[in-house]
Structure formats: structure tokens, C-alpha cells
Amino acid sequence: MRKNILNIFAMTGVTLVVLSLVALCYKASFLCLDTVFQALGVNALIYFGVYIINKFEIPYFLLETTIKLIYSIGLILVFGMxxxxxxxxxxxxxxxxxxxxxxxxxxxxTLSINGEINEINQLIQDK
Amino acid sequence: MQLTMKNRQDIENPAVTIEYRELTENVKRVCDFVRGIDKTILCKKEGQSYSIFAGDIYYIESVDKKTFIYDKSDVYQTNLRLIELDEMLSNVGFVRVSKSTILNVETLSSVKNLANSKLEAVLTNGERICVSRKYLKDIREVLIRRNR
Structure with missing residues (x-):
């Protein structure tokens, strides 16, 4: 549970950084506070939706990726409205x-998964 | 934990004696493991029945509501369901690696991240099986417990 919460906050952090960069391009000088919480809420919904999609363990990589993309971008566009x-x-x-x-x-x-895999392979070597 | 091994020609089957002052978690784990290693599972292959030792099993897979047991080079079928085998073998080094597969971690040679973001476990007999990322944590925990 703790890891899930941290991941959502990490995603929100990345969202706010990207949003800030885009805002700079538009010569904006501030972000509204409610935007921060909106980003947090939408990221939480995306995260849990992707978590549920992962539970199905779809064997086809392209299909799984497409479903996740459609879900995530669809959710963002709907909440944008x-x-x-x-x-x-x-x-x-x-x-x-x-x-x-x-x-x-x-x-x-991917970096996080690679870290876990390296740890597992090290444990296998040590056994 | 001290390990003493004695080669005795006067006995037929190996026997394990565990000496302890206090029944700690580690001692219980060793007892469970020893009890489990002799566990056998009744299977069939080409109409013949076999009893397979848990320690000889590489992995168990469920396909089309049938359960298949894989050892180093053969495959057998059992009437037991995957969930029953998972409960039976979870304290002897078996771990679920996907919705339909449980693996004996003793046979694990390495885990790889494939280009299509899928994970693959390479076994000591060269076989490769798919691993779902959500079970990585469980694999890690079983290996940590095993290595203690």
C-alpha cells in the first residue's frame, strides 16, 4: 500500500514538472493550487486503473499497452473537460x-523493475 | 545454525534430527522444509501413475483447467488443482510466478526483463517460463527466506 501511494505521488510530481515546463512555454508565471490536487486525483485514478488492467495479465504486449494508453489518455481528456x-x-x-x-x-x-530483477539474480547467486 | 552430516551405511533412508534450545522461526522453517521435501504428488503420464517428489518438480502449470507438473525433462498431469498445490508446496520453496504457474525456486537460474516488458525465468534445465511482474516481490521474499 505504501509503495502504491509513493508511486502516485511520484507520478503527480512528474505531471507537475511537465505541466510547469509547458506553462513556461506559454509564458505563464504560476500554477493554481487546485491544479495540484486535480493532478493528484487523476493520477490516482490512472494508477489504480492500470493496476486493475495488470491483474488480468494480458499475454499480448501491444494489446495491453494499447488498453492502458486508451484508458489513461481517455481519463485525462474526460477530466480535462x-x-x-x-x-x-x-x-x-x-x-x-x-x-x-x-x-x-x-x-x-522499468528502472525500478530492473533493480528488483538484479536483486533477485544476486539472491539466486548467493543461495 | 550448525550443520553436521554423517554417512551411515546401516540405514536405508536418510533421517534428519534437529537439535534446538528454543523453537524459533528459523527452526520451524527448517522443519517445514524437511517435512515438505519428502512430499509426493500423485500424477499420471500416458496412462501410468507416478509419485513425484516435490523436490524434483521444476514448475507446475494450469492450462485449460488441467494441471501439469514439469520435472527436469518430463511432464505429468495431476488431478490436484493449482491452488491446492500452491498451498501444499508454499512452505517448501514453491512460489507463484503468474496466474497459472508456480515455480520451485531451487530450479531458478536467473530472471530476465524482455524487450516487450515481459519477464522470463530461466530454469536450471534451460527452460524458460513467463513471470508476471506482480509476483516479483514474492519471489524475492522466498529467496531471502531461503538464503537466511
Missing amino acids: IFGWYSSLSVTVLTVMSLAILLICTFLD
């Missing part, structure tokens, strides 16, 4: 941002 993000960002920019965040999080996740 609910929270009024389109008043400051276009759908295209929001989609590209989402892809960037998902790529960064996937990369960080």
Missing part, C-alpha cells in the same frame, strides 16, 4: 503532455 483544462491547454497539447508523462513514468518503472 470536467476541470476546465481546455481553457488554458488545447486537446493536442494535453494529449502530448499525457504521452510524455506516461513515457517518463514507464521509464522510471
Whole structure:
């Protein structure tokens, strides 16, 4: 449970950094506080949705990745409407941002998995 | 924990005696392991029945509601369900590695991360089986307990 919470906060951190970079490109000078909590909430929903998708253990990598992408980006676009993000960002920019965040999080996740695998292989060598 | 081994020609089957001052978790683990290593599972292959020692099993897989037991070079079928075998063998070094497979960690040679983000366990007989990432933590815990 603790690891899940940390992962959600990490994803939110990455989201806020990417959002800040995009905001800088638009010459913005601040982020609203409610944006922080909106990002946290949406990231939590994405995280748990992906967790449930992983439970099905889909054997086809492309299918699994497509489902996760459609779910994540779909959720972001829907909440974009609910929270009024389109008043400051276009759908295209929001989609590209989402892809960037998902790529960064996937990369960080891969690093974490590789760390676990190295530890397991070391334990196998030591037994 | 001190290990003493004696080669005795006057006995037929190996016997294990565990001497302890206090029944600690480690002592209980050794007892469970010794009890479990002699566990046998009734299986069938080509109409013939066999009793397979748990220690000789490499992995067990469930396919189309049938349970198959793999040793170093053969495959057998058993009437027991995967979940029953998982409960029976969980304290003798078996761990679930996917929804349909449990693995004897003694036969694990390495774990690899494949390009398509799937994981693969390479066994000591060269076989490769898929590992689901959600069970990595369990594999790690069984190995840590084993190595203590």
C-alpha cells in the first residue's frame, strides 16, 4: 500500500514538472493550487486503473499497452473537460503532455523493475 | 545454525534430527522444509501413475483447467488443482510466478526483463517460463527466506 501511494505521488510530481515546463512555454508565471490536487486525483485514478488492467495479465504486449494508453489518455481528456483544462491547454497539447508523462513514468518503472530483477539474480547467486 | 552430516551405511533412508534450545522461526522453517521435501504428488503420464517428489518438480502449470507438473525433462498431469498445490508446496520453496504457474525456486537460474516488458525465468534445465511482474516481490521474499 505504501509503495502504491509513493508511486502516485511520484507520478503527480512528474505531471507537475511537465505541466510547469509547458506553462513556461506559454509564458505563464504560476500554477493554481487546485491544479495540484486535480493532478493528484487523476493520477490516482490512472494508477489504480492500470493496476486493475495488470491483474488480468494480458499475454499480448501491444494489446495491453494499447488498453492502458486508451484508458489513461481517455481519463485525462474526460477530466480535462470536467476541470476546465481546455481553457488554458488545447486537446493536442494535453494529449502530448499525457504521452510524455506516461513515457517518463514507464521509464522510471522499468528502472525500478530492473533493480528488483538484479536483486533477485544476486539472491539466486548467493543461495 | 550448525550443520553436521554423517554417512551411515546401516540405514536405508536418510533421517534428519534437529537439535534446538528454543523453537524459533528459523527452526520451524527448517522443519517445514524437511517435512515438505519428502512430499509426493500423485500424477499420471500416458496412462501410468507416478509419485513425484516435490523436490524434483521444476514448475507446475494450469492450462485449460488441467494441471501439469514439469520435472527436469518430463511432464505429468495431476488431478490436484493449482491452488491446492500452491498451498501444499508454499512452505517448501514453491512460489507463484503468474496466474497459472508456480515455480520451485531451487530450479531458478536467473530472471530476465524482455524487450516487450515481459519477464522470463530461466530454469536450471534451460527452460524458460513467463513471470508476471506482480509476483516479483514474492519471489524475492522466498529467496531471502531461503538464503537466511
